[in-house]
Amino acid sequence: MTSNKQISRKTGVYPKSKLMARVIPSTFSLYGSSTPSFFPRNPTKTSVSYNLIHKTSLWLCNASKKPGFFDQILDYIEGGPKLRKWYGAPDLLPKDGSIAEDEGDDAEVEEARDAVLVTDGDSEIGQMVILSLIVKRTRVKALVKDRRAALEAFGTYIESLAGDATNTAFLKKALKGVRAIICPTEGFLSKVGNLQGVQHVVLLSQLSVYEGADGIQALMTSNAKKLAEQDESTLMASGIPYTIIRTGSLQNTPGGTQGFSFQEGSATKGSLGKEDAAFVCVEALSLLPENGFIVEVVNGEEKVSDWKQQLRELMEKKGKGQG
Incomplete structure (x- = not known):
């Protein structure tokens, strides 16, 4: 091996x-x-x-x-x-190169809720989110299709889980010790059941892009639009504090080289680099909304040095606008 x-x-x-x-x-x-x-x-x-x-x-x-x-x-x-x-991480693989099975899966042991669960950890943005969390030394759990590939890619930085998230027993295992969830793609929230114990959900949503599409593009994105709508509505009805990041069309542009814009309506026509999108998802964990918070983010001219303060100001501004 x-x-x-x-x-x-x-x-x-x-x-x-x-x-x-x-x-x-x-x-x-x-x-x-x-x-x-x-x-x-x-x-x-x-x-x-x-x-x-x-x-x-x-x-x-x-x-x-x-x-x-x-x-x-x-x-x-x-x-x-x-x-x-x-x-504080152990060796990547056991000496024989095998993936050890989890022990005591059925044991009801109280565990500190200090982990962040990344859904669709195999996706490109999911991988970017995972690395950003690793850089912050966050305990990471990830839902993946190929557990061995995730282990070889990230080692013991993350706890990778492969299974059916609609299965109650698997979902319970996945959520064990989880305080927050980041959903970098659509389709997870509308399919799963109770997310009991989760304190914050961050959803990256391209609903504005799908709603602004027309012609052939609208037909091509109709299923994604439906999933995004279902995810957002499910999250809003869950009672869990949430942050929905409505982004513009996602681009393969270098991250960290452009500023941002948070203007309402910008997500319909604007764009955001995938690396920047992943970064914003992780930064959104720094501020827990009382109920829910929706923000539009695209690349623009505004430079952000303190994301927690930036999000707080946007949250207060939106609260005043609704008041």
Whole structure:
């Protein structure tokens, strides 16, 4: 069984299994280089955009500076014991390379609710959300289709769960220890049952985009629109504090390089980079609404240095407008 430690930093050769998910690389943007979008091996030739670091700052990695966060993450994946200790994480896989089955699944043990559950963790934005949470050292649980691929991509940074979320027993297991849920794609909330114990749900919604579509585009997005409508209505009726981030059309643009706009109606015609969308979802966890909060977000000119304060001001402004 090939272990993570067999990845050669000198040769840059990766076992095939390590490239199957390409999870972590998808959250970084490469500039000025035709290098493939997996791990750049020579930081003197490639600048890396760290859009998911706090305050959407751009961290550039080069040989004249100390190793950046990207290299630290890479060291961890390769089995760097110092970084595992720094994150408080154990080894990636058991010595025999197998995935250990959870023990005591049926045991009713009280567990601190300190985890964030990411639904659709296999999706591109779901992966970006997961990495952003890892950077914040958040305990992460993720619903995935391929548990082994998630384990090989993120190691023990996350607890990956594969199963049917409509199954009551599986959902109960998935929600164990969860304080908040981030839904980066539509279709989860309208299908599941009781989310008892969850204190905050963040939903990334493209409903405004779907409603603004016409012609062939409207036909192509009709099912997604239906799911988005059902998700929003289900969440509003759940009684759980929620934040709905209505975004413009999602683009494959580098994160952390543009500002934002929060104008009402902007989501219908505007756009937002996927990396920025994932970042905003995670930042939304910093402020818990009393009931519910809906905000439109697209890329624009406004720079945000304190997201909690920004969201608080938008929430107060919307409250006054409704009063």
